[in-house]
Amino acid sequence: MFRLDDQTLRYGDTTVLANVSLTIARGERVSLLGRSGAGKSTLLKVLHAQAAEQAALIPQDPALAQTLSVFHNVYMGRLHAHPSWYNLRNLIRPASAQIAAMQPLLERLGLESLRRVPVGTLSGGQCQRVAIARALHQQRPALLGDEPVSAVDEHQARDILEYVQSRHETLVLAMHDVALALEFSDRIIGLDAGRITLDAPACELDADYLGRLYTGGDAAASDVGPRAAASPVAVRNSC
Numbered sequence: 413m414f415r416l417d418d419q420t421l422r423y424g425d426t427t428v429l430a431n432v433s434l435t436i437a438r439g440e441r442v443s444l445l446g447r448s449g450a451g452k453s454t455l456l457k458v459l460h461a462q463a464a465e466q467a468a469l470i471p472q473d474p475a476l477a478q479t480l481s482v483f484h485n486v487y488m489g490r491l492h493a494h495p496s497w498y499n500l501r502n503l504i505r506p507a508s509a510q511i512a513a514m515q516p517l518l519e520r521l522g523l524e525s526l527r528r529v530p531v532g533t534l535s536g537g538q539c540q541r542v543a544i545a546r547a548l549h550q551q552r553p554a555l556l557g558d559e560p561v562s563a564v565d566e567h568q569a570r571d572i573l574e575y576v577q578s579r580h581e582t583l584v585l586a587m588h589d590v591a592l593a594l595e596f597s598d599r600i601i602g603l604d605a606g607r608i609t610l611d612a613p614a615c616e617l618d619a620d621y622l623g624r625l626y627t628g629g630d631a632a633a634s635d636v637g638p639r640a641a642a643s644p645v646a647v648r649n650s651c
Contacts, residue, residue, distance in 0.1 A: 413436055413437060413438045413440075413463060413466065413467075413554060413582055414434070414435070414436040414459045414462055414463060414584070415434070415435045415436075415462075416432050416433060416434045416435075416458070416459075416462075417433055418431050418432070418433050419431070419432050419433075419458075420432070421451065421454050421455060421458055422454075423454050427606065428451040428454040428606065429451040429454065429455060429603065429606055429607065429608070430606050430607060431607070432455070432607075432608060434601070434608065434611075436459075436582070436584060438553075438554075438581065438582055439581050439582055440582060440583075440584075440598065440599055441577065441582075441583045441596065441597045441598045441599065442583065442584045442585070442597060442598075442599045442600075442601060443585055443586075443587045443593035443594075443596070443597035443599070443600050443601070443614070444456070444584065444585065444586040444587065444601050444602075444603060445586075445587060445590065445593055445600060445601070445602050445603070445610075445622055445625050446602055446603035446604055446625050446626075447604065447625065447626050450603040450604055450625075451603050451606065452558065452559075452586035452603060453471075453472055453558050453586065455586075455603070456469065456556045456557075456558050456584065456586060457469075459556060459584060460556050463554065465552075466552055466553055466554050467552050467553075467554035467555065467556050467582075468489070468547040468548070468550040468552040468554070468555050468556070469547065469555075469556045469557075469558075470543055470544055470547045470555070470556070470557040470558060470560045471543075471558050472558040472559055472586075474539060474540065474542070474543030474546075476531045476539055476542060476543065476546075477531065478530065478531050478532035479530055479531075479532060480530065480531060481527065481528050481529060481530055481531070482518070482523055482526045482527050482528070482529055482531060482534075482542055482545075483506055483511065483514065483518075483527045483528065484502075484503060484506075485531050485542050485546055486514060486517070486518070486523075486542060486545045486546045486549050487499075487502060487506070487510060487514070487549070488546060489545075489546040489547060489548075489549035489550040490549055490550060490551070511527075514527075514549065517545055517548060517549060518545060520575055521541045521544060521545050521572065521575070522541065522568075523538070523541055523542065523545060526538065536563045537563045537564045537565075537568070539563070540560070540561070540562070540563040540564060541564070541572070543560075544557075544560055544572060544576070548576070548579055552580070553580065553581055553582060554580060554581070554582035554583070554584070555576060555579075555580040555582070555583050555584075555585075556584045556585070557576075557583070557584075557585040557586065558586045559586050559587065559588050560572070560576075560585060561573060561589075561592070562588050566589075566592075569589070569592060570592065570595075573592065573595075573596045574596075577596060583596075583597075585597075590619045590622045590623065591619055593614070593622070594614050594617065594618070594619065594622070597614045598613065598614055598615070599611070599612070599613060599614060600612060600613075600614050600617055600622065602622070602625045603625075604625055609625070610622075610625070
């Protein structure tokens with residue numbers, strides 16, 4: 413579903429990831445791990461640009477319309493599905509059909525009681541759930557998420573990730589929580605020092621081993637811990 417062949421990814425004039433070769437097949441559940449600035453956000457943006465019609469993106473900065481309601485912010489996820497006049501009408505007076513269609517999603521994410529509330533009055537965790545709802549409302553087969561559950565507690569994070577998995581066949585999520593990444597992924601890609609240093613099945617890894625990505629250790633090059641790829645080539649076996 414996504415493919416990069418020896419590409420160099422930049423943020424402005426700065427090289428973030430060099431000589432990246434990566435393939436993600438339809439149906440894979442992938443977590444991107446690495447320290448802040450390792451290139452996770454840049455990689456997600458490049459993947460999204462490659463398949464925008466197939467993949468929804470939850471950015472780290474959700475860029476919600478602060479003066480508009482939860483309903484309107486989530487509705488924006490499907491502006492592409494309706495003509496301009498219909499979208500304008502829903503901005504003025506939401507159609508009952510759209511409210512009904514969105515209700516199960518808002519209820520599942522604990523947002524139904526906030527449907528009419530301006531986003532600018534919500535907490536950080538609530539705003540993150542609105543951004544998730546907006547992406548899910550797009551109804552794309554793939555979902556890309558940049559630390560999509562970083563602002564919610566562990567119980568909510570696990571519940572949200574279970575729901576996200578039930579709605580998308582392909583997931584690529586930059587994660588801040590190693591334990592959740594292991595639980596909800598079948599493949600882990602580690603980024604460090606401008607390159608992919610680890611690409612291996614999640615079932616071959618553990619939290620202590622992956623912690624090296626955040627402490628400066630090269631997990632892929634280490635001879636300690638579970639087997640991992642010594643070069644950035646995916647290990648495609650079933651554990």
